Amino acid sequence: MLMTAVATAWRTLVVLLPFLLFPLAGSHAQEQRPSTCLAMARALPNVIYASVLLPAAASAETVEITYAGHSTYLIETPGGVTIATDFSGAYGANPAPRVVTMNKAHGTHFTMNPDPAIEHVLPGWNPDGGPAKHSLLVDDVYIRNVTTDIRRYGAMEPDANSIFIFEVAGLCIGHLGHLHHRLEDSHYAAIGRLDVLMVPIDGGMTLSLDGMSEIARRLSSSVILPMHRHATPLSAFTSRMGEGFDIDFRETRGITVSLTSLPRRPTIVILQGV
Template sequence: MLRLSAAAFLAFLSCPFAAAAQEEAPPSRCVAIANALPHATHASFTASKAAAPILAQTFVEGDVTITYAGHSTYVIETPAGVRIATDFSGVYGSEPLPRVVTMNKAHRTHFSDHPDSSIEFVLRGWNPKGGPAKHTVVVDDVYIRNVPTDIRNWGGGLERDGNSIFIFEVAGLCIGHLGHLHTKLSDAQYGQIGRLDILMVPIDGGMTQSIGSMTEITTRLYSSMILPMHRHATPIGEFTGLMGEGFAVEFRPSRSLKVSLKTLPSRPTIIVLEGV
């Protein structure tokens, strides 16, 4: 997968390929860059219409703070102060209350039927009315979108579109949370995800997928920073060992880290925060 320096990414923001008319969702920089510069395109680009600059969100440069709250909940705080909690059940990441929460429904530890009414954006990874969930939400300096995936139901069969991979595009970074991912990803889904600088991956060893399957997905996405989550009894070394020598490993004595496009690791690195 194509990797870009900070300077190259910022140059992309002002290049003519970033100017296009919008049909539906704002174009994803993560997808466009993965499709390779300088011929980057996006499905929502329409060259026949009058070109006008489109930015999915107000670009605010600075650090993104990521905190492991517990289970599959990471709290993401953007440079503009937007607070997001992933796979939110209300148990983790609720203080202070996030402005945005994402949820998945494979287990009750990943969603809430009664989220606090003060939460401005409640993004469910499934569609209660049926069919796939579709989110393309801009909140100040972050663009949030999803890629639906299937889940196993309690009868052992597949439930279509019961999970979503949520992607957060902020400060030039592409951050992906795999949710309660039960199935391998298709080429089309990899294409919808695009480039991810930071990947949050479940390593429970079976409630989602086997460690071997998760390492295959993680290796293909080849993110600069990998943040494990949803670990139960699985030794952390089982995951890091299968990832191999191409991935560095760091154990941090803190639940939080700060990261920007300029401070991403030069080598793909698995970072294990306190509590994981």
């Protein structure tokens, strides 16, 4: 009885701790909320994520993810919020999404002249220097970022790329952006759990395939969506992932995901156009 009570107490603490650390109040209520994708107490026994306790109806809500091109995926939330990742205007611009994220490694990942109809433009770098910091709640999706460095002119520019995380319908969806280096433990801790991972697999302009597959294996997401492939054979990436990952070729550009429909085994999903 005592052990059961202790375990229950730990579970309750882990679920409530984000709310204690990051309370919603006043004008911040529409700008940030506690993350359900972070293990707030990784070393505690019986740790569970808050999203696991979502009501059945909420955990069955679906998110639509469509490959638009290059590194741009379109995400549509159950509440109808549309998001375009690594947005340059070449893909996913019509109709204009409500939210776009951008990275500045190359002009194919950002635009300096986004459509004024786009409500939220989130650059992965800080034009004023230092790391970009995004913590934004748009209707039913919470968006945050974790910065990494990029190579520019033979040197590394700190905090010039962002890994964006989208938390919606109990799902944690991550986009690695134009990632140029392996991740440290501090990056993994800041990213947290990712149910869906969007990963560049060109193997040259971004991180090597060995490095990228190492990151994808460690994150162990249920769904892995390759992008930014260029001429790299898909097998060059999938073969490095090992036998623990299934491969699912789709004949469409889109996938529907929910917390309750995630595959039992980690799966690399190859959408049409990738």
